[in-house]
Amino acid sequence: MDPELMSIGPFAKRVGLTASALRFYDDAGLLRPEQIDPRTNYRFYSESQVARASQLRGLREIGMPLSMIGDFFDATPTEAGELIDEQVAKVAADAGAVQHAAAMLKASLVDEVGLRLGVLPGPVLAAAVDQVLATTVDEPEFPVLAGVRLESDPDAITLTATDRYRLATRTLVPTRASAVSWAGTVAGDDLVATMSRLRRSPTVTMTAAEHAVAFGLADGTTVHCRLLTAAFPDYKSLIASLAEVTHRVTIPAQQFLKALEQAPSRIGLRISDGQPSLVLPEAVVALDGASAGADLTVWFELTTLYPAVSHALGVEVMLDLRGPDQPATVRSADDGDLTALVMPCRADPS
Incomplete structure (x- = not known):
């Protein structure tokens, strides 16, 4: 037996693993001993195996499964680095899922007694949530921007979201409403997690408690x-401070969407001789509809305008324009109303 070889005990201490773990990894084919005494079956390891054993310990510390570890040791350095990144991403996603599940469980630890906000058809509520969630943003410094403002009064239930560049408000008429007014900001990721269940339920009864809303x-x-406890942006003051509308354009929603689907990243909405059109780099697409007022072109980023139009209710969408550098309002109505505020951009330099 080579005197420079280490028995399993000293080698385990050297690499930070237990003897039983080394036996397990031997049986798994990931770290074979340098030699095995045929008489005693004792395992012996060499100095050259320290690096692999240390890597194996590190891979298990980040939760890499055995099958993936086998691929790691057969991979090139670049491929091995990619496997590490893949595992870290999975661990982070799993941790996020666990944190979210824990938060949902804590939210369920509320008294059954709460303020009843109203009853809505589940599919209608789910669609409204989906419409306003398009305007949320995941910004760690301002987590409230990933939330949805829920406001209830005896006449309506309103959902509002904003990322500070866009704003969407959806108003619903409940089948049974609350007799009092209430407002709170619901965590957007929780709403996303409940969407499929809301959509499948014929009715949804909403009840507000101190730390959660129960559906x-x-x-x-x-x-x-x-x-969420952080203050939601004062969107009502923003809406109240908007400049006077100069042009009100009504356009068939499907025609508008079809034109936008062919558009580049930046498009212009032009009003000329009372007729609307979409200005593209190589063409001007005429749109049905009408508008009074002086000629005007307002430029938008496609990623800002398209979601507002794609979630429109009914067959027509109405745009309230205030000038080339003022927020535009995209409005539609059908079983309630949907209002989206979108910011224009600078004219296309081309």
Whole structure:
């Protein structure tokens, strides 16, 4: 037996693993001993195996599965680095999922007594949530921008979201409303997690408690969404401070969307002789509809304008324009109304 070889005990201590772990990795084919005494079956390891054993320990510390570790040791350095990145991304995603599940569980630890906000058809509520969620943004410094403002009064339930560049407000008429007014900001990721269940429930009864909003489903189950404590942007003051509308254009929604689907990243909405059109780099697409007022062209980023139009209700969309550098309002109505505020951009330099 080579005197420079280490028995399993000293080698385990050297690489930070237990003897039982080394036996396990031997049986898994990931770290074979340099030699095995045929008489005693004792395992012996060499100095050259220290690096592999240390890597193996590190890979297990980041939760890499055995099958993936085998691929790691057979890979090139670049491929091995990619496997590490892949595992780290998976661990981070799993941790995020666990944190979210824990938060949802904590949100469910509320008293059954709460303020009943109203009853809505599940598919209608889910569609409204989807419409306004398009305007949220994941910004760690301002987590409230990933939330949805829920406001209830005896006449309507309103959902509002903003990323500070866009704003969307959806108003719904409940089948049974609350007798009092209430407002709170619901965590957007919780709403996303509950969307499919809301959509499948014929009715949803909303109840507000101190830390969460409970959505009672028709099958008797309840899902909870956390309430965010940070102040939601004062969007009502923003809307109240908007300049006077100079042009009001009504356009068939599907025609508008079809034209936008062919558009580049920046497009112009032009009003000329009372007729609207879409200005593209190589063409001007005429749109049905009409508008009074002086000639005007307002430029938009496609990523800002398209979501507002794609979520429009009914067959027509109305745009309130205030000038080339003022926020535009995209409005539609059908079983309530949907209003989106979108910021224009500078004229296309081309």
